[in-house]
Amino acid sequence: MNPQLAGLDDLEGTYVFDLRVSHRAMKLNRFLWNMIGAPARETYKANPDKAMSDAGLTDEEQDLVRKEDWIGLIRHGASFFVLEKFARVAGRTNLEVYAMMRGETFDDFMKTRRVPECR
Amino acid sequence: MAKIIGGIGTSHVPTIGVAYDKGKQNDPAWAPLFEGYKPVADWLAEKKPDVLVFFYNDHATTFFFDLYPTFALGIGERFEIADEGAGKRPLPAVRGNVDLSIHIAESLVNDEFDMTTFQDRAIDHGCASPLPLLWPHAPDWPGAIVPIAINVLQFPIPTAKRCYKLGQALRRAIESYPEDLKVVVVGTGGLSHQVHGERSGFNNEDWDKEFLDLFVKNPDELTKLRHADYIRRGGAESVEQIMWLAMRGALEGEIRELHRNYYLATTTAMTVTLYEPA
Numbered sequence: 318m319n320p321q322l323a324g325l326d327d328l329e330g331t332y333v334f335d336l337r338v339s340h341r342a343m344k345l346n347r348f349l350w351n352m353i354g355a356p357a358r359e360t361y362k363a364n365p366d367k368a369m370s371d372a373g374l375t376d377e378e379q380d381l382v383r384k385e386d387w388i389g390l391i392r393h394g395a396s397f398f399v400l401e402k403f404a405r406v407a408g409r410t411n412l413e414v415y416a417m418m419r420g421e422t423f424d425d426f427m428k429t430r431r432v433p434e435c436r
Numbered sequence: 437m438a439k440i441i442g443g444i445g446t447s448h449v450p451t452i453g454v455a456y457d458k459g460k461q462n463d464p465a466w467a468p469l470f471e472g473y474k475p476v477a478d479w480l481a482e483k484k485p486d487v488l489v490f491f492y493n494d495h496a497t498t499f500f501f502d503l504y505p506t507f508a509l510g511i512g513e514r515f516e517i518a519d520e521g522a523g524k525r526p527l528p529a530v531r532g533n534v535d536l537s538i539h540i541a542e543s544l545v546n547d548e549f550d551m552t553t554f555q556d557r558a559i560d561h562g563c564a565s566p567l568p569l570l571w572p573h574a575p576d577w578p579g580a581i582v583p584i585a586i587n588v589l590q591f592p593i594p595t596a597k598r599c600y601k602l603g604q605a606l607r608r609a610i611e612s613y614p615e616d617l618k619v620v621v622v623g624t625g626g627l628s629h630q631v632h633g634e635r636s637g638f639n640n641e642d643w644d645k646e647f648l649d650l651f652v653k654n655p656d657e658l659t660k661l662r663h664a665d666y667i668r669r670g671g672a673e674s675v676e677q678i679m680w681l682a683m684r685g686a687l688e689g690e691i692r693e694l695h696r697n698y699y700l701a702t703t704t705a706m707t708v709t710l711y712e713p714a
């Protein structure tokens with residue numbers, strides 16, 4: 318256990334991205350990371366299933382990506398910072414992804430914000 | 437001799453860049469943010485620093501987790517601004533200062549900070565989001581940057597204290613550079629926010645204010661906090677505020693806060709501050 322992180326077990330809705338998680342979900346995270354390249358985005362859009370299996374994603378991972386199951390991907394070990402690159406490809410803003418991770422509609426989520434027009 | 441003339445603390449929320457590129461400077465929802473940067477931009481225009489040293493974090497853009505540096509220093513005549521999935525931003529590549537960057541690398545490594553160095557790589561919003569609010573970019577940027585990336589994404593990440601010490605070492609590096617350059621050190625990130633999991637959208641304004649006050653008066657207390665403390669108090673991704681402490685280390689001693697703007701609109705407490713040595 319990393320002593321800098323000790324004592325977070327009871328903090329709900331938080332998934333620390335450490336080397337254990339990173340190692341376990343390396344292929345998924347690399348696939349998501351690759352979306353910063355225009356050719357990878359085109360390859361994915363042309364044939365998502367092939368792009369995912371070429372990237373070595375498991376069936377479960379492919380399913381999570383296909384469904385754009387943001388919270389499922391986070392729980393599975395995706396880093397948000399590569400997930401947001403895929404969100405651009407999926408045509409989702411970060412605010413929309415936050416709402417979905419919280420299990421709220423976008424409008425309901427924005428009502429909880431100070432300046433809902435700031436988007 | 438080169439000299440540090442001030443410090444800037446700033447958020448690096450990617451949507452600041454998006455709003456900037458879309459020209460939302462006068463949009464009522466965004467104006468409090470953009471207005472808040474003007475006094476800092478004016479100060480920079482008046483003081484004319486040659487260099488901004490940026491303590492920032494890469495967001496798995498320049499580097500991927502297969503080889504993720506703890507501390508990485510950029511060297512180059514120019515730094516392209518990265519495509520992070522939505523295409524290229526309409527900004528000129530940022531200028532660098534090769535000689536200064538190399539001197540800082542030599543000084544830090546000899547001072548027991550074993551830096552990774554990178555060349556010919558684009559940098560992301562950790563640096564690029566606040567930069568155009570600080571410096572004009574037409575026809576070109578008025579000075580150079582030295583980017584120093586700190587891993588705050590993949591744990592283990594450096595401790596708050598280690599970041600502070602990196603800032604102290606940066607000061608020694610700058611003050612041993614023979615050319616008379618004026619340098620401003622920028623610490624980026626924060627303040628309270630969480631962008632993953634069901635706790636996304638978490639903020640803590642009381643803690644943000646306490647952080648900003650302690651930052652000036654008693655940074656030692658902030659260097660003693662563990663990552664878990666930052667995560668609990670300010671949201672998981674607010675742990676990146678340890679990068680502000682690197683800037684504070686470079687301004688060790690008493691400082692004056694000349695400006696503070698705090699704007700919590702949606703999910704991140706967007707903040708900009710300006711400091712001078714007292």
Ligand SMILES: [Fe+2]
Pocket residue numbers: 448493495562625676
């Ligand atoms: Fe960040």
